[in-house]
Amino acid sequence: MDWGFIFERTFSTMIGPEVVIYALAALGLNIHFGYTGLLNFGHVAFMAAGAYGLGVSVYYFHWNFWIGLGMAMVYSIVLALILGIPTLRLRADYLGLVTIAASETIRITVRSRVFKPITGGAEGISEFSKPFYDLSPFDLGRFYSFGPFRYLGRDLWVLVVGWTLLILLTLMVQQVMRAPWGRALRAIREDEDAARSLGKNAYAFKIQSLLFGGAIGAVAGVVQVVQKGSIQADGFNPTITFTIWMILIIGGPARPWSPIAGSMIYWSLIIFVENVLRQLSPQTRESLERTIKLSDINIGQMRYIIVGLGLLLLARYRPQGIFGSREEMALDDR
């Protein structure tokens, strides 16, 4: 087994594009769920809003790439208002129902034939990210290696920008959550009536939380489609939302740095398991094959099964996540 290769892949993943994209998405969800207690089960819709805000503006309306980025934010704001205004006065579960339905509605709508002239339908959109790569100081087609890390120049440029955004936004979240604004959000999460009795406009705070977290979700969507160079409607399916949830739970909700840690752990585990399975010696493979068939397709499934097992163990032995505190968790039971 080529452990050198396995570790190179694992380490490269640990700070790679997926980690950045999912950490950004989880950072947004952390504002919703972790700090405010909003049950957003359609976070992928915000990523789609960001992606299509950029793609549609640039490819179909021929607007400037940078205006497209602005439109990505506008789309996410519109989406947050549409989701939030009718539901945030109601009990928390209604937002959960509406968000999961909305995220599927959006995916199915943009991929439909009817909207193909402005959304690209099932084929999606490409050719919208050139101005971004024009700014790259790296040779897009060349491989760059340092230590155990190895990236294509194109990805390296995405990583430099992506990590800068991720760290700046995480610092911003940390700042506002330490401020009275964040204190009011946590109070609303704990007991909305208590917050209202003390003069806090719970509805306004929840809308702001939905807007802020949604905008960060849209940033994640933008980074994702710029990195891939194309937008595929079916990429924005509910599985993405639940992966983001998993990452948030692994890291521990309501901690500013947990989305990054959760994303690193999740993705490096997936890639590590996958590469180990691929490189099993023929004998081991043969003996395993009496029970499990390890074709290349099955390996893709197997890694999720094994990571899922790890998550179950985490839920059993460290339910508060990596950064959470057990004492705080135990207060739920009282």
Place this chain on the structure above:
Amino acid sequence: MIANYSPTPGVSKNRPALVVKNVSKSFGGLKAVDVKHLEIESGVITALIGPNGAGKTTFFNLLTAFDSIDSGSIELFGKDIVGVASQNLAKQGMVRTFQLTKALSKMTVIDNLKLGALHQSGENFIKSLFTPIWSSQEREIESRADALLDRFNLSHMRDEFAGTMSGGQRKLLEMARALMTDPQILMLDEPMAGVNPALTQSLLGHVKLLRDEGRTVIFVEHNMDVVRDISDWVVVMAEGAIIAEGTPDHIRSNQVVIDAYLGVHHDRELSNDV
């Protein structure tokens, strides 16, 4: 003096903090609250009592806009407050506590108190990004919170999660947190429920102190000893209406109140004849 008012339901007061007129609230076919006229004198402790199901808590919820009235008017210091959202009532000087205490469990005790301060510039999202804008106000809030913790003997719990407090401590915390808004009227929904007798005495002391600071206190209570001990005026509700009001001594001997609590035939022998 409050004792000079005539002990009749709906009697008008010289300096009313709250004036309630023809307020009604129905849930389906059930008329839960139907108050013709009630004035609450400012600067005194008024107890709201009545048998279970009399509509006390619903009336409280209506006064504090946690529930909306069907009809009628409510005036707070002469200003109509019908339709004002509950969070804005706190800004107008009226704050409430809850029958089932609402300690914010996963927040520290000091954060619970600091939350209570009104008009915090750091609660604006944009301003919250820049610590220098709100840090001096935050220090002022923190010292006020510490003073209140000291007054309510909770200083040793300062940095603990509120969820680790006992039931009685939570009642104290809620009262202290309400005081962070510097209210003119405090509405306490069963402040002594589930509190042990030793702590009850200290809670009573705190409530009296609120009055001595010039605040108006309205509280719902079941324990008649408590009511007699601290209230200056007692309002009795039954079946959604005000059936009596007066000083604690008046109320104790009021036949209508005794009948409401114990039933009209309470002094007769139990017998099988109808």
